[in-house]
Amino acid sequence: MILSGEAILKAVESGELVIDPFDPKCVGPGSYDLAVANEFRFFKKAHKILEVSKDVDYQEETVLITVPNSESFIIMPGECAHAITRETIRMPPDMCAWLQGRSCFARLGLMVHITAAFVQPGVANKQVLEMFNASPIPLALKPGTPICQIIFERCEGRGTYSGRYRAQSL
Numbered sequence: 001m002i003l004s005g006e007a008i009l010k011a012v013e014s015g016e017l018v019i020d021p022f023d024p025k026c027v028g029p030g031s032y033d034l035a036v037a038n039e040f041r042f043f044k045k046a047h048k049i050l051e052v053s054k055d056v057d058y059q060e061e062t063v064l065i066t067v068p069n070s071e072s073f074i075i076m077p078g079e080c081a082h083a084i085t086r087e088t089i090r091m092p093p094d095m096c097a098w099l100q101g102r103s104c105f106a107r108l109g110l111m112v113h114i115t116a117a118f119v120q121p122g123v124a125n126k127q128v129l130e131m132f133n134a135s136p137i138p139l140a141l142k143p144g145t146p147i148c149q150i151i152f153e154r155c156e157g158r159g160t161y162s163g164r165y166r167a168q169s170l
Contacts, residue, residue: 001153001154002030002151002152002153003030003095003151003152003153003154004029004030005027005028005029005030005031007152008027008031008032008152009024009027011095011152016092016095017089017090017091017092017095017152018088018089018090018124019032019087019088019089020087020088020090021086021087022087026146028149030151031100031149031150031151031152032149032150032152033102033146033148033149034085034086034087034099034127034146034147034148034149034150035085035086035087035143035144035145035146035147036083036084036085036086036129036141036142036143036144036145036147036148037083037084037085037086037126037143038066038067038068038069038143039064039065039066039067039083039084040064040065040067040073040081040082040083040141041062041063041064041065041081041082041083042062042063042065042075042079042080042081042082043061043062043063043079043080043081044061044062044063048061062082067143068143069142069143069144071142072140072141072142073140073141073142073143074138074139074140074141075110075131075133075138075139075141076133076138077133077134077135077136077137077138078133078134079132079133080114080130080131080132081131081132082128082129082130082131083128083129083131083141083147084126084127084128084129085126085127085128085129085148086126086143086144087126087127088124088125088126089119089123089124089125089126089127089150090123090124091119091121091122091123091124091152092121092122093121093122093155093158093159093160094121094154094155094157094158095121095122095152095153095154095155096118096119096120096121096152096153096155097118097119097150097151097152097153098117098118098119098150098151098153099112099113099117099118099119099127099129099148099149099150099151100112100113100117100148100149100150100151101113101147101148101149102146102147102148102149105147108135108139109133109134109135109136109137109139110131110132110133110134110135110139110141110147111131111132111133111134112129112130112131112147112148113129113130113131113148114130114131114132115130116130119150120159120160121155121158121159121160122158122159122160127150129147129148
């Protein structure tokens with residue numbers, strides 16, 4: 001069952017769900033808005049083939065930059081870039097979540113996740129956004145912009161993610 005805004009507030013107030021930093025203004029009727037931080041990772045332009053496998057290390061083919069909060073990161077048309085949320089999310093083992101774009105940015109052609117929208121039960125980390133600019137114009141992403149929303153859902157049973165990205169960073 002998806003948590004309503006009221007249920008999100010109750011879960012945060014009780015300490016069951018941690019969103020740090022937390023801003024009650026970011027709570028919507030059925031989601032919480034997450035802001036983009038100031039770290040971005042993008043792929044180098046290269047004529048190299050990257051093998052698609054479970055153990056692929058994409059970071060060797062990327063550049064990580066930190067953008068001052070007063071500036072913007074430019075994502076060019078057709079470009080893929082990673083960003084991280086400003087907020088850390090800590091969920092109990094009986095809660096999972098889904099990342100979704102916000103319609104105001106989707107209308108500009110910005111995708112905030114390519115296919116990896118599911119947030120596993122029991123995570124305690126920041127969320128990495130796999131962004132793509134599907135528009136024909138460059139888009140400027142300013143750190144602190146509430147770029148996506150997270151939708152919390154109760155699980156039947158309990159589980160805690162302990163995979164490769166449990167302590168993810170860019």
